[in-house]
Amino acid sequence: MSEASQFTPTERFLRSCRGEPVDRPPVWLMRQAGRYLPEYRRVREGVTFLEMCRDVERAVEVSLQPIDLVGSEAVILFQDIFTPIPGMGVELDFSPGPVLADPIRTAAQVDALGVPDPNESVPFVFEIIRTLRENLAEREVPLLGFAGAPFTLAAYMVEGRGSKDFGVLKHMMHREPAVLEALLDKLTACSIAYLNAQIEAGAQAVQLFDTWAGLITADEYRRWILPRHQEIAQAVARDRAPLILYINNGAHLLDASVEAGVDVLSLDWRVDLAEAASRHGDRVSLQGNLDPCALAAAPEKIAEMVGAMASAAKPARGYIANLGHGCLPQTPVEGVKAFTQAVRAL
Numbered sequence: 001m002s003e004a005s006q007f008t009p010t011e012r013f014l015r016s017c018r019g020e021p022v023d024r025p026p027v028w029l030m031r032q033a034g035r036y037l038p039e040y041r042r043v044r045e046g047v048t049f050l051e052m053c054r055d056v057e058r059a060v061e062v063s064l065q066p067i068d069l070v071g072s073e074a075v076i077l078f079q080d081i082f083t084p085i086p087g088m089g090v091e092l093d094f095s096p097g098p099v100l101a102d103p104i105r106t107a108a109q110v111d112a113l114g115v116p117d118p119n120e121s122v123p124f125v126f127e128i129i130r131t132l133r134e135n136l137a138e139r140e141v142p143l144l145g146f147a148g149a150p151f152t153l154a155a156y157m158v159e160g161r162g163s164k165d166f167g168v169l170k171h172m173m174h175r176e177p178a179v180l181e182a183l184l185d186k187l188t189a190c191s192i193a194y195l196n197a198q199i200e201a202g203a204q205a206v207q208l209f210d211t212w213a214g215l216i217t218a219d220e221y222r223r224w225i226l227p228r229h230q231e232i233a234q235a236v237a238r239d240r241a242p243l244i245l246y247i248n249n250g251a252h253l254l255d256a257s258v259e260a261g262v263d264v265l266s267l268d269w270r271v272d273l274a275e276a277a278s279r280h281g282d283r284v285s286l287q288g289n290l291d292p293c294a295l296a297a298a299p300e301k302i303a304e305m306v307g308a309m310a311s312a313a314k315p316a317r318g319y320i321a322n323l324g325h326g327c328l329p330q331t332p333v334e335g336v337k338a339f340t341q342a343v344r345a346l
Helices: 009-018 038-044 051-052 056-069 107-110 125-135 150-159 165-173 177-201 218-235 251-260 275-280 292-296 297-314 334-342
Strands: 092-094 096-099 143-148 206-208 243-247 262-265 285-290 319-323
Touching: 009 206, 009 285, 009 319, 038 056, 038 125, 038 319, 051 056, 051 092, 056 125, 056 262, 096 150, 096 319, 107 177, 107 285, 125 143, 125 177, 125 218, 143 150, 143 177, 150 177, 150 206, 150 218, 150 297, 165 177, 177 206, 177 218, 177 275, 218 243, 218 292, 251 275, 285 297, 292 297, 292 334, 297 319, 297 334
Parallel strands: 143 206, 206 243, 243 262, 262 285, 285 319
Antiparallel strands: 092 096
16 A cells, blocks of 8 residues: 555544445554553652653653654553542552552442542643644644543452452452442543543543453443443444453453443454454454564564555454554564554555
8 A cells, every 4th residue: 555545544544433434444553652662661760650640741742752762653641540530539559550559349349439520630631632733733643532431440440550360359259249330430420521532632532441350250341341331332422433342361362352332342363353353344344453472573474464464354344553562561562663654564
């Protein structure tokens, strides 16, 4: 495909989200602004992660880096899924993942949580978004916002920190379901308000990250998570910004997750992309799903894998090239460049 195109990067991305014809897939990477980039590490020097998230100038700089450094065709806001959570009345730190001083495990604790106006609790997020839109206007590169999904946020809040199996959360599901329901209710309201505020500030698409939804069975997903995904999909201003849903380790949830009603399903590398495209591609656009570790391969091998993904995704109404999870700290920069170059050459 020639470099000349009738579509700007923004048009190509949004059309792919909505299942409209494009010349080729757009490309970006989850965690494309991160520790694998020396330039990111330099900006991060001397500040904590939370300080970095609140520093408008630094957050804007690292959000923009992947456009010029690795050839990404979309910018995603640099923040964390837990950015809005302290506004609920939660004491939080990172070491390196989220750690709660007082895990949420009782009805009284849930009752005490607020549902803040994000414009008041995290105004810096929207200043970053507005500044990014100004910076991206001439390039016509799309800006993505994002939020953590209620179940994933609840997993950390109940457990108190990251876990391999989130046993405390699962215990609550079976022994104190009303407490978990109430927590999910508040987190759903927070996610909706946060995403809509990002769209109002200028985000052109938004992604919902449900990193830990894959911990549970398909039946449990339909009971605990799918209604929340559907509620968010119905309440977010999708006429202004398409909604992307990412579930990690969710191959067994593919059929159920299609019912969420989102515009795009972002798939991890365990999902058969060709099967997903043939079975569900008429209902939802797809994103993904290269194993991030595959970016260690030679450029010609990366190009071969990109071609295979694009071919597998052809039955889908729309396709966005991405990874099946975020860039790892040890990801070779040259591998990321080879990935984006291969997509642009399709």
